[in-house]
Amino acid sequence: MIPIELSEASARRALDGLREGVDLGDEPLDPAEVYARAVWSVLVEPGDSEAGVLIAAVGAAAALRVVMDGRGDALDRARARWMPRLQGSAVDAALDAARRCGARLVVPGDEAWPARFGDLEAHAPVALWRRGRGTPSDAPAVALVGARAATAYGEGVAADLAAELAAAGAVVISGAAYGIDGACHRGALSMGGTTVAFLAGGVDRPYPRGHEGLLERIAATGAVWSETPCGAAPTKWRFLGRNRLIAAMAHAVVVIEAGWRSGSLNTAGHAAMLGRRLGAVPGPITSAASAGCHRVLRELDGVCVTSAADVLEMLGADGPPAGDSGRAADAGRTDDTTRLFDALSPRSARSVDDVARRSGLARDDAAVLLGFAELEGRAVRGDDGAWRSVTRGSTRP
Missing domain, CATH: 1.10.10.10 (Winged helix-like DNA-binding domain superfamily/Winged helix DNA-binding domain)
Incomplete structure (x- = not known):
């Protein structure tokens, strides 16, 4: 028998120290449901729609019992993916690692849960892990993304845009990678603004290692998020899955510098499918480093962004636009x-x-x-x- 216990008492013990402002025995949500979502975060890869549909239908705890009891023939293929990870020791290790690094478990129903993730529907994360203070829910949020192999032009534009947007009160979202991402985070921090980073691995594993100090600064005033549990390694698949969260959390997405096949175009594709405002910074027509930006302008009807004023105009004078919840987040998905x-x-x-x-x-x-x-x-x-x-x-x- 697989040693996963979903009783209320065991769930409360497992969650001790992992919930923001919640003491043992004082969980406002159903403890078994919250704990089950933590377990699910260990079982599934980012964006697992079969898990999302099952959890939406019966709840996280009931869905986990269905899997453990072997019920539902239609779930056989999905169960074959999940069962190798359904071990109590693996779940305990992830929760212990979260406690050691001060991470917090955030689930739907929490005040800190990003409401715009609902637009991802079945591809929404089952749970999130966070280091840091969190993110203001009422502030406009802009995702600034681009290539790791950035030019001096790209990094300069990224830092300036992020600084000006942060000064205007916008939350700057990016992926903490080298190049454009790092320049955006540093630009926002330089103005005392709020910036948020999404990681492809656990929040206890700073990646890239050269940005460990930067991630500490981000967590001090904003937040570092991941849907993969603590201890999880970043992989190419998880980077691509992470991109949909960057797009979903933002009201607008701007690609600052990207090559023809840059991973930033994956984020742009998610933004387009979710109905987010999408823009790109143009570069010289002879620059391969800006070819992806020009694709966004031509193929995805992106707004040409030349200043922070252009981005603020994208957000609209009447506040940030709502996402299109009727769209699926399948753009740019890999196999x-x-x-x-x-x-x-x-x-x-x-x-x-x-x-x-x-x-x-x-x-x-x-x-x-x-x-x-x-x-x-x-x-x-x-x-x-x-x-x-x-x-x-x-x-x-």
């Missing part, structure tokens, strides 16, 4: 192959079961994808049945 290669390593051989657990895929699905990867020369299986990824230009072991 299961990305998750598979996130779980593989070119150095450490991993069993199919280990790959399935790390990727959040069902074991059978992971095995099939590994077979295709082997045919394509992107993965190799050893004599012991364990798998490694094959990097381009490498030779098979």
Whole structure:
């Protein structure tokens, strides 16, 4: 039997020290429901719509019981993804790591829960983990995003835009990466403004490591958020999943500098699908670093942004625009192959079961994808049945 206990008493004990302003035995929401959402955050990968639909239908605790009891044949494939992670020790480790770093668990129904995440519908996070003070719910929020490999022009524009928007009272949202993201956070902080960072791994794992000090400064006056539990490593899939949260939390999204295939365009795609106001900063037509911005202007009907005044105009004189809750957040989503290669390593051989657990895929699905990867020369299986990824230009072991 899987050791996950959902009684009220055990849920209260598990949540001790993880809820903002809540003492043990004083949880205003249903403790079992809150604890179940913490468990679900360990089980699922970002944006798992099957989990979202099930939880919306019966509640987090009841949904977890359905999975543990093996009920519902239609859930067999999803259950195969979730079950390898459904271990009490893994959940306890995530909660203990959150307590050690001072993270707080935030769930729907909490005052701190970002209401605009409702626009994500089935792709909304089941729970969030936060370090820091939080985010003013009544302030206009602008997501400023761009490439890691930024030019001096891009970083300068990013810092200036963020500073001016923060001075005007807007919350600046970004992803804490090198390049444009970091310049935006620093620009907002330079004016004493509020800035928010979304991470692709646990909030106890500063990423990139070079921004550990910056993330501490962000948490001191704003917030560092993640939907993955403490201890979770950032992966390519989780970066892409994180982008939908950046877009959903914002009233407007501005791409400052991005190449033709920059990950920032994934965020722009989510913004367009969610009905958020979308803009881009133009660059020289000869600059590859601005080609993605020009795509936003041409293909996604983005607003041409040349100053903070343009962004404030996007927000509107009558306050920030509401999101379009009838749209799904499927733009720019990647496939299961990305998750598979996130779980593989070119150095450490991993069993199919280990790959399935790390990727959040069902074991059978992971095995099939590994077979295709082997045919394509992107993965190799050893004599012991364990798998490694094959990097381009490498030779098979």
